[in-house]
Amino acid sequence: MExxxxxxxRMTGCRxxxxxxxxxxxxxxxxxxxxxxxxxxxxxxxxxxxxxGVPGLGKTLMVRSLGEILNLSFSRIQxxxxxxxxxxxxxxxxxxxxxxxxxxxxxxGPIFAHVVLADEINRATPKTQSALLEAMxxxxxxxxxxxxxxESPFMVLATQNPIEMEGTYPxxxxxxxxxxxxxxxxxxxxxxLARIADLTTxxxxxxxxxxxxxxxxxxxxxWVREVPIAEAVKDFAVRLVLSTHPQGENSLPxxxxxxxxxxxxxxxxxxxxxxxxxALLSGRPNVSFEDIRxxxxxxxxxxxxxxxxxxxxxVSAETVLAEALERVAEVx
Amino acid sequence: xxxxxxxxxxxxxxxxxxEWTKRREKTLISSLFYALxxxxxxxxxxxxxxxxxxxxxxxLLFFVIFSAFFFLSRRWSESDSxxxxxxxxxxxxxxxxxxxxxxxxxxxSRAPTELLVLREAGDRLKSVEPKRLFKRSYSWDFFLTPTxxxxxxxxxxxxxxxxxxxxxxxxxRLSTGRKLKAFSGEIQQRSKTQGLxxxxxxxxxxESLAEKNLQGQLSEKALNENLTGMAGKVGEMISQSAxxxxxxxxxxxxxxxxxxxxxxxxxxxxxxxxxxxxxxTGLEPDLLGRLAALPHLSGEVENRFxxxxxxxxxxxxxxLEQLDRxxxxxxxxxxxxxxxxxxxxxxxxxxxxxLESMRQAGREAPGKLSEGEKADARGSAVGTxxxxxxxxxxxxxxxxxxxxxxxxxxxxxxxxxSLPLNIEAPGGKSKVSEEEVIANYRRQAEEDLASExxxxxxxxxxxxxxxxxxxxxxxx
Numbered sequence: 001m002e003x004x005x006x007x008x009x010r011m012t013g014c015r016x017x018x019x020x021x022x023x024x025x026x027x028x029x030x031x032x033x034x035x036x037x038x039x040x041x042x043x044x045x046x047x048x049x050x051x052x053g054v055p056g057l058g059k060t061l062m063v064r065s066l067g068e069i070l071n072l073s074f075s076r077i078q079x080x081x082x083x084x085x086x087x088x089x090x091x092x093x094x095x096x097x098x099x100x101x102x103x104x105x106x107x108x109g110p111i112f113a114h115v116v117l118a119d120e121i122n123r124a125t126p127k128t129q130s131a132l133l134e135a136m137x138x139x140x141x142x143x144x145x146x147x148x149x150x151e152s153p154f155m156v157l158a159t160q161n162p163i164e165m166e167g168t169y170p171x172x173x174x175x176x177x178x179x180x181x182x183x184x185x186x187x188x189x190x191x192x193l194a195r196i197a198d199l200t201t202x203x204x205x206x207x208x209x210x211x212x213x214x215x216x217x218x219x220x221x222x223w224v225r226e227v228p229i230a231e232a233v234k235d236f237a238v239r240l241v242l243s244t245h246p247q248g249e250n251s252l253p254x255x256x257x258x259x260x261x262x263x264x265x266x267x268x269x270x271x272x273x274x275x276x277x278x279a280l281l282s283g284r285p286n287v288s289f290e291d292i293r294x295x296x297x298x299x300x301x302x303x304x305x306x307x308x309x310x311x312x313x314x315v316s317a318e319t320v321l322a323e324a325l326e327r328v329a330e331v332x
Numbered sequence: 333x334x335x336x337x338x339x340x341x342x343x344x345x346x347x348x349x350x351e352w353t354k355r356r357e358k359t360l361i362s363s364l365f366y367a368l369x370x371x372x373x374x375x376x377x378x379x380x381x382x383x384x385x386x387x388x389x390x391x392l393l394f395f396v397i398f399s400a401f402f403f404l405s406r407r408w409s410e411s412d413s414x415x416x417x418x419x420x421x422x423x424x425x426x427x428x429x430x431x432x433x434x435x436x437x438x439x440x441s442r443a444p445t446e447l448l449v450l451r452e453a454g455d456r457l458k459s460v461e462p463k464r465l466f467k468r469s470y471s472w473d474f475f476l477t478p479t480x481x482x483x484x485x486x487x488x489x490x491x492x493x494x495x496x497x498x499x500x501x502x503x504x505r506l507s508t509g510r511k512l513k514a515f516s517g518e519i520q521q522r523s524k525t526q527g528l529x530x531x532x533x534x535x536x537x538x539e540s541l542a543e544k545n546l547q548g549q550l551s552e553k554a555l556n557e558n559l560t561g562m563a564g565k566v567g568e569m570i571s572q573s574a575x576x577x578x579x580x581x582x583x584x585x586x587x588x589x590x591x592x593x594x595x596x597x598x599x600x601x602x603x604x605x606x607x608x609x610x611x612x613t614g615l616e617p618d619l620l621g622r623l624a625a626l627p628h629l630s631g632e633v634e635n636r637f638x639x640x641x642x643x644x645x646x647x648x649x650x651x652l653e654q655l656d657r658x659x660x661x662x663x664x665x666x667x668x669x670x671x672x673x674x675x676x677x678x679x680x681x682x683x684x685x686x687l688e689s690m691r692q693a694g695r696e697a698p699g700k701l702s703e704g705e706k707a708d709a710r711g712s713a714v715g716t717x718x719x720x721x722x723x724x725x726x727x728x729x730x731x732x733x734x735x736x737x738x739x740x741x742x743x744x745x746x747x748x749x750s751l752p753l754n755i756e757a758p759g760g761k762s763k764v765s766e767e768e769v770i771a772n773y774r775r776q777a778e779e780d781l782a783s784e785x786x787x788x789x790x791x792x793x794x795x796x797x798x799x800x801x802x803x804x805x806x807x808x
Contacts, residue, residue: 004451007444226445230432232414279427285448288427331418332411 007285014220015283020211021069028065028208029058030199031192035183038298039066039157041277044220047180047270048136048156050121050171050302057185058196059159063117070217071210072114072153079124081167085131089141090148106143111135114151114214118158122168129175132156136178153217173261173305180270181295182302220280227276229287234272236330237292241268243324244304254323258310263303270299289330297321336454340433344417347462351416352408354468359402365473367394368480375487387488423465429453508555508682509545512538515674519667526593527660530573531667534566538671556682563675570668573661588628589663591771595626596656598778603649619645625778625798627771629655774798 018040025036035051039062042049051059060076067074077088090109097103110116111132121129135141139150158179160171176182188196199205242248245262246255255262275291282291297318304317371391378387385393414431421430433453436446516538523532541558544550550558602622623630636651637643777798781791 004444004448007448011448226443228432228436228443228446228449230428230435232418232431233428284427285445285452286427286429286432290427331415 010223011280011283011285014223014280017212017216017220018281024069024208024211025062025065027205028199029062030195031188032058032062032185035185036062037278037281038181038183038274038295039063041274041281041295042180043070043153043155043217044224044277044281045180045270045273046153046155046221047273048158048178050176050179050182051157051159051185052162052182053159053185054163054187055161057187059157059185060117060119063115063157065208067115068208069211070115071213072217073151074115074117075110075113076117076119077110078119079121079128081123081125081169083124083128085128086143088128088131089135089143092144104144106146106148108148109141111141112148112150114153114155116154116156118156120161121158122160122171124169126169126172129169129171132158133175133178136175151214153214153221176302177264177266179302181274181298183298220277224273224277224280227279227285227287229272229276232331233275233287233289233292235332236289236328237268237271237275239332240292240296240324240328241265241271241300243328244300244320250328252320252324252327254315254320258306258313258315258320259304260307261305263300267300267303271295274299293325296325336451337437339454339458340430340450341437343457343460343462344430344434344437347420347466348413348416350462350466351412354466355406355408355412357468358471358474359406360399361471361474361477363395363398363402365477365480366398367391368477368484370394372480372484372487375484387484391484420460420462420465424456424460426453426456430457508552508678509542512555512559512678513542513546515678516542519671523664523667526590526663528664528667530569530664531671534562534569534668534671537562538675552682556679559675559679559682563672563679566668566672566675570665570672573665573668586663586666587768589659589666591768591775592628592632593656593659593663594775595629595771595778596652596659598775598782599623599626599629600652602778602782603645621795622778622781625774625795627774770798 018037021040022033022036026033029036039049043066053059064074064076066072077083086109088109088111090107090112092104093107094102095105118132121132131141135150135154136156139152139154141148141150161168239250241263242250243252244255244259244267245251246259248262251262271292272287274295275287278291278294279285279287300321301317304320306315306317306320310316310320368391371387371394374381374390375387378390381390417430417434418428420426421428424430429449430453432446432449436442436450439446442450516535519531519535520539522528523535541550541555541562545552545555599622602619623633632655633643633648633651637647777794780786781794786794
């Protein structure tokens with residue numbers, strides 16, 4: 001059994017690594033501190049993120065910077081309507097071996113990277129989108145009946161544009177549910193915008209420093225699962241998820257009115273795991289109620305399917321979840 | 333680690349104990365509040381409740397009921413413990429450390445990170461004082477309870493409520509036992525003070541009977557029979573005891589006898605501590621003077637020794653002892669006589685009431701009472717009907733021991749005036765005669781003269797003044 005001092009040192013190390021990561025990211029990405037935190041939480045939890053925001057808010061920059069800082073391989077896939085699944089996973093091509101014999105050789109697609117940016121994912125056809133499903137869930141792809149493992153850590157960061165709906169293919173619920181977090185990018189503030197102008201129009205700065213490698217990420221992944229959570233805190237998370245179910249006993253009036261389908265069990269898993277990661281990155285050995293609250297929106301907002309009445313009334317999933325966070329008592 | 337673990341365990345235990353105490357206090361206050369509230373609302377209906385259910389009993393009963401209800405409904409549960417620990421975390425910004433630590437304490441095996449939680453919780457809880465952190469908070473019922481308590485006391489004090497016949501009937505039914513108990517108490521007190529052995533025994537028997545009746549072990553009928561029997565026995569005791577020697581046969585007044593005993597005691601105290609060795613040496617002039625100041629005793633001495641100045645001190649001492657015994661026996665006899673009379677009256681009144689209640693219930697007791705007796709039993713109060721509350725109260729003799737029933741005196745200088753009173757004055761002489769008053773004052777003066785309170789030079793003057801009062805009375 002590890003000594004307590006080692007555990008304490010581990011906690012401190014995690015916190016320090018995260019602080020360094022944030023500081024380094026801050027050199028390339030202006031603002032979006034909470035977004036960076038959530039992306040890192042998803043990474044150390046082994047999850048994938050769906051980023052939603054208008055073009056030009058720095059989604060691609062952030063993902064690329066993350067790859068650089070973590071010394072992980074990075075690839076970008078621009079999703080278009082004519083994109084084929086093989087363009088993502090890779091394909092078998094006919095080549096000659098050393099003896100001149102014709103053989104099929106598997107040509108890896110861009111999915112074979114640690115960090116994959118699926119840009120404007122909703123522009124591709126459902127068939128192509130579903131090519132990501134196996135990779136996201138099983139961390140493997142099957143081409144020509146042969147299974148190909150993806151390297152760990154593996155993370156998909158998909159983006160989608162909320163304003164251009166023409167010629168897009170909304171992601172199916174099953175695929176949306178596989179995303180650990182759905183993160184919303186907001187417009188930068190006045191000060192942030194001024195700083196972006198300074199950063200992008202001046203001489204290029206020094207390249208980003210590597211603060212954590214793939215091994216380090218995998219180590220933190222293991223430690224995240226060791227963080228203890230009290231029954232009362234877990235109970236709060238469960239009640240929070242149940243409150244989004246319109247037919248549930250503990251559902252809220254707002255949920256009954258505006259929600260068609262509540263969060264899946266994956267929502268609860270995401271909620272608790274993300275809370276554990278948040279506690280660890282804060283240098284705390286246990287999960288608090290505040291951790292659950294902090295990760296509730298990114299964990300549940302894409303898992304709550306609203307009905308037509310909500311659409312008509314302009315009620316968003318965030319509104320319903322904010323109501324749930326306010327109404328659900330931490331301890332009964 | 334053991335230290336932090338112990339700290340967490342101890343602090344959580346202290347916290348839960350303290351919160352439990354606060355819960356109990358709040359429950360008791362709530363119970364008292366609601367008991368007072370319901371009791372206050374029930375006060376007007378007190379008349380319909382049984383006699384034994386006094387306002388205090390009602391309050392106590394509701395207090396017990398509400399306490400049981402609240403203690404059951406607000407009993408301490410696991411969720412209360414969890415909530416309390418959560419509040420501690422919230423108050424100290426411990427980010428659920430104590431909650432987690434509490435669960436970890438209940439586990440047998442602990443992971444390293446769990447031990448770390450225990451350690452951090454222990455370190456942060458070390459200086460925490462639950463009593464200081466979670467002080468008592470008072471709810472609205474705590475502030476309202478004193479007000480409603482005062483209201484309830486006032487209502488009870490001023491006897492707010494409807495007085496129904498039901499309660500009065502019950503009160504009348506029990507009045508025989510109660511009166512007997514009150515009378516026996518009075519006699520016991522008097523007997524103990526005055527050393528009346530026979531009266532004391534009888535009074536104790538009376539009290540025992542009264543208690544049995546009040547507790548329902550003895551019916552009214554049986555009580556009446558016992559009262560009659562006891563009156564007979566007391567009569568036999570009186571006839572068996574003869575008046576002792578050395579006391580004037582005219583002394584049949586209890587007050588006179590009391591005065592005589594007081595004078596004997598006062599004179600005994602005035603006698604020298606060492607008795608004389610020789611008999612018939614004659615009394616000191618000082619003693620003779622003191623004896624002359626005590627009218628009852630000097631009368632008895634004159635009866636026994638016509639030439640008092642030749643009487644020796646030893647003879648006087650013997651005589652005083654004998655006289656004291658005789659006086660006590662006479663007082664005992666008079667008290668017994670008083671008891672007998674009271675018992676007879678009580679039995680008679682109780683029997684009359686029983687017949688009256690039977691008549692009211694439509695069950696006449698043929699042949700039991702003559703027409704005259706029935707008339708007596710109905711009472712003679714003007715404007716009352718037979719069987720009413722006033723009649724029953726008059727039917728039972730009320731005992732007022734030694735209470736003066738008539739007052740004498742002058743309102744101002746000049747001619748005497750009288751005040752018309754709307755009550756029936758009892759016949760006979762005044763209980764407190766002028767002689768008794770003078771004797772009382774004289775006795776008191778003698779006691780004071782024997783003490784050192786009065787200067788020596790004034791003692792003779794005072795003694796002469798009281799002697800002159802006695803002589804003036806005799807001349808009258």
